[in-house]
Amino acid sequence: xxxxRTVRAARGTTxxxxxxxxxAALRMFHNNLDPEVAEHPEELVVYGGTGxxxxxxxxxxxxxxxxxxxxxxxxxxxxxxxxxxxxxxxxWAPRVLIANSNLVGDWAxxxxxxxxxxxxxxxxxxxxxxxxxxIGTQGILQGTYETFAxxxxxxxxxAGGSGGTLAGTITLTAGLGxxxxxxxxxxxxxxxxxxxxxxxxxxxxxxxxxxYLDVRADSLDHALDxxxxxxxxxxxxxxxxxxxxxxxxxELLARGAPIDIVTDQTSAHDPLSYLPVGVRVxxxxxxxxxxxxxxxxxxRESMAAHVEAMVGxxxxxxxxxxxxxxxxxxxxxxxxxxxxxxxxxxPAYIRPLFCEGRGPFRWAALSGDPADIARxxxxxxxxFPDNEHLARWIRLAGERVAFQGLPARICWLGQGExxxxxxxxxxxxxxxxISAPLAIGRDHLDTxxxxxxxxxxxxxxDGSDAIADWPLLNALVNTSSGASWVSVHQGGGxxxxxxxxxxxxxxxxxxxxxxxxxxxxxxxxxxxxxxxxVDAGYVEAERVAAAHGIRVPMKExx
Numbered sequence: 114x115x116x117x118r119t120v121r122a123a124r125g126t127t128x129x130x131x132x133x134x135x136x137a138a139l140r141m142f143h144n145n146l147d148p149e150v151a152e153h154p155e156e157l158v159v160y161g162g163t164g165x166x167x168x169x170x171x172x173x174x175x176x177x178x179x180x181x182x183x184x185x186x187x188x189x190x191x192x193x194x195x196x197x198x199x200x201x202x203x204x205w206a207p208r209v210l211i212a213n214s215n216l217v218g219d220w221a222x223x224x225x226x227x228x229x230x231x232x233x234x235x236x237x238x239x240x241x242x243x244x245x246x247x248i249g250t251q252g253i254l255q256g257t258y259e260t261f262a263x264x265x266x267x268x269x270x271x272a273g274g275s276g277g278t279l280a281g282t283i284t285l286t287a288g289l290g291x292x293x294x295x296x297x298x299x300x301x302x303x304x305x306x307x308x309x310x311x312x313x314x315x316x317x318x319x320x321x322x323x324x325y326l327d328v329r330a331d332s333l334d335h336a337l338d339x340x341x342x343x344x345x346x347x348x349x350x351x352x353x354x355x356x357x358x359x360x361x362x363x364e365l366l367a368r369g370a371p372i373d374i375v376t377d378q379t380s381a382h383d384p385l386s387y388l389p390v391g392v393r394v395x396x397x398x399x400x401x402x403x404x405x406x407x408x409x410x411x412x413r414e415s416m417a418a419h420v421e422a423m424v425g426x427x428x429x430x431x432x433x434x435x436x437x438x439x440x441x442x443x444x445x446x447x448x449x450x451x452x453x454x455x456x457x458x459x460p461a462y463i464r465p466l467f468c469e470g471r472g473p474f475r476w477a478a479l480s481g482d483p484a485d486i487a488r489x490x491x492x493x494x495x496x497f498p499d500n501e502h503l504a505r506w507i508r509l510a511g512e513r514v515a516f517q518g519l520p521a522r523i524c525w526l527g528q529g530e531x532x533x534x535x536x537x538x539x540x541x542x543x544x545x546x547i548s549a550p551l552a553i554g555r556d557h558l559d560t561x562x563x564x565x566x567x568x569x570x571x572x573x574x575d576g577s578d579a580i581a582d583w584p585l586l587n588a589l590v591n592t593s594s595g596a597s598w599v600s601v602h603q604g605g606g607x608x609x610x611x612x613x614x615x616x617x618x619x620x621x622x623x624x625x626x627x628x629x630x631x632x633x634x635x636x637x638x639x640x641x642x643x644x645x646x647v648d649a650g651y652v653e654a655e656r657v658a659a660a661h662g663i664r665v666p667m668k669e670x671x
Contacts (some may be wrong), residue, residue: 115171120146122519124481126549131396132185133206133479133622134597137552139180140479140519141618142245143376146173150249152290155193157378158288158485159247162386164605166237168194183208186617194236194243204626207591209598211245213238214609221603221610225385227405232272237383240557240605243618247599248477249293249517250325250557255506256473257299257436259386259525262502263462264374265303279305280347283340285365285426286421287358288379289316294325296378296436297351302509305374306343307351308336310358312388317353324515330354333361344371346544359390359415366429374618375433376458377419377425378507381440382608384412413447420444424451434458437558437568439607460572467569468646468653470528470639471659472559476538476621477521480549486520487511488547492537493524502547523556526659528639535621535631544621551633553599554618556603559643562587567613574650582614586613594637595619595630 122144123136130136137666145156145166157165167173172195179189190198191211208382214237215665218225229235241247273431284300286311290453297320309326313316313582320326327350330336336354343350354361358379365372385401389411413476420440427433435441444452459467467473474629478485490507497503506524526534537595541547541650555562563569566578588601596617619634621627640663646654647665658665 114171115174117170120147120154122449122481123149123264124519125221126480130181130467131183132208132582133550134620135180135183135184136629137618137620138209138245139177139480139551141477141552142176142209144477144518145242145245145247146474150247150518153494159239159242161239161242162290162380163237164242165194166242166245169233174223180209193234194238194631205595205630207596207599210592211238211243211598211600213602214241214605215603215613216599217608217612220349222238222499223409223609225611226604237604237609238602239598240602241616242613243602244600246475246477246552246554246616248296248475248519248521248523250523251510251514251517251523252473252475253558254295254299254514255510255525256556256558257295258302258506259466260436260458260462261299261303261305264434265305266455267282267462268432269488270375271309279303279374280349281344282306282373283308283344283371284360284374284376285310285370287311287362287379289313289320289326289353290375290378290380294320294323294497296376297327297353298325298513301349301351302513304347304349306340307348309351309353310361311353312355312357313394314355317355320353323517325351326353326511327351328353336364341371357388357415359419362419363425366422366425371428372431375423376436377423377433377440378436378438379440381438381443382604382606382611384409384416384443387416387443388414389415390418415447416444417447417449417452417648418441420452421449424454435463435567437569437606439611442567442611447533455564457568457571460570464519464651466525466527467560467642468647468651469657470519470560470643471525471555472639472642473523474526474531474534474553475521475523475555476551476553477519478547478549479519479552480547482520483516483520485547485551486516487521487548488541489538492541493534495531496533496537501547528643528657528663529636531639532632532635535615535619536628539621539623539628539631541646542621550620550622552620553635554616555638556644557602557614557616560639561645562616562638562641563612563614565607565614567607567611569612578651583641583645584615587638588617590637590641591615591617591634594633595636596634597630635670
């Protein structure tokens with residue numbers, strides 16, 4: 114049946130595949146399209162406007178059938194959302210190898226991609242949509258929480274923040290889609306106030322329903338009134354306001370609104386996913402499809418106005434940063450010459466964490482039982498008792514994060530910590546303390562798995578921003594180390610031609626074989642990030658490499 118239908122991942126301990134690694138891939142593939150998780154599941158779109166889990170419904174059906182039939186020494190090959198081959202390999206090999214959206218350099222642009230997509234030859238996989246490890250908005254929430262915690266630490270008391278919190282500050286941002294929904298909750302978790310502009314009222318309602326957003330303002334005046342009162346009372350609050358950011362940001366700037374922090378999380382990576390001024394939401398999809406070139410020009414003009422206002426807030430003294438959606442380059446294309454006056458969030462706040470091999474470690478309970486995630490939360494707290502920052506996140510997530518689809522958790526762990534957590538999780542499955550296996554993966558936004566000059570690798574110390582060898586090496590290492598499935602994509606987060614990135618997922622099923630694989634993968638995966646930063650000249654990474662016995666040949670001869 115190659116037609117749209119409602120998809121939900123299986124729960125419990127009964128297998129429909131020939132092993133837990135295959136079953137895990139199947140459940141996570143289906144989980145990406147759960148209506149609680151996906152933006153437009155009927156179109157196979159998971160998040161980011163166009164990021165898909167499978168190329169079409171026929172491919173979805175064949176992937177599902179292949180995973181159920183796959184032996185423990187076979188590997189399924191998936192080319193841009195379409196299953197193209199099953200190869201005899203071995204038990205240490207991944208059960209699935211995935212490549213999405215990869216085009217040769219001169220052809221890696223949106224017009225060429227769309228031409229090929231229209232012919233049914235490719236699909237856009239984003240980062241975790243086409244690699245089957247999206248866990249809903251929580252997936253980016255913890256990294257967003259880390260970013261805003263770093264903003265709070267930087268501000269200190271300069272903008273009213275105190276003691277590493279955002280209390281007494283107002284953040285302005287936009288976009289409440291699958292990624293943007295994380296920002297309001299991340300701000301309030303750091304005790305600040307957020308005003309979030311969104312052009313689609315249904316997204317505001319969805320974020321309130323899923324507890325990522327607190328309230329919906331009746332108007333811009335109402336939003337400002339709510340924000341100022343909450344700020345003055347040092348009370349966390351997130352406020353959604355309906356409008357187009359390209360109009361609302363300039364209006365707030367003209368009013369002299371008391372904004373301390375400005376960022377954005379609209380789907381600016383793809384101009385067809387950004388609503389231009391003057392276009393109704395109801396007309397959006399049809400106009401983008403009928404006149405993509407005209408729509409792109411209008412979207413870029415609107416992004417230029419949007420970013421010009423962000424720079425205006427920067428000039429007025431606000432903390433302003435790009436949250437990795439390529440809006441600065443789109444605004445530059447739209448004619449705004451100062452688009453890069455403010456930095457991306459990675460060079461501004463996150464790179465020191467990458468030098469430690471620290472990044473987004475996530476896991477999903479294949480049982481579907483929230484109690485299994487509660488048990489893993491306790492295990493993380495027990496493993497790292499001296500990490501109060503991590504403990505605060507785990508406590509807050511347990512209290513405030515609503516699960517979407519299969520229950521899941523994410524936290525940022527560093528070199529050595531990921532392997533320790535993986536081993537402990539596998540022990541809990543083996544002992545029966547967790548009722549079914551766990552799928553352990555990560556965002557592609559990680560320390561050594563991305564080349565993205567407008568995001569993860571922006572402003573590298575040695576100028577190696579665009580060197581794309583690193584994610585390829587990361588994928589090859591994870592394949593060699595025993596990951597359950599490995600993926601290599603182009604364009605996630607920032608758009609076609611602007612990034613190359615890799616992901617891995619490893620299954621903790623309680624077996625000795627899984628324990629051996631988890632130790633290798635969860636050691637080597639973050640280690641590629643450390644050696645990448647050593648190679649780029651970061652002394653901090655050199656210290657971490659030495660502390661963990663990571664061999665770097667170019668340093669051994671010194």
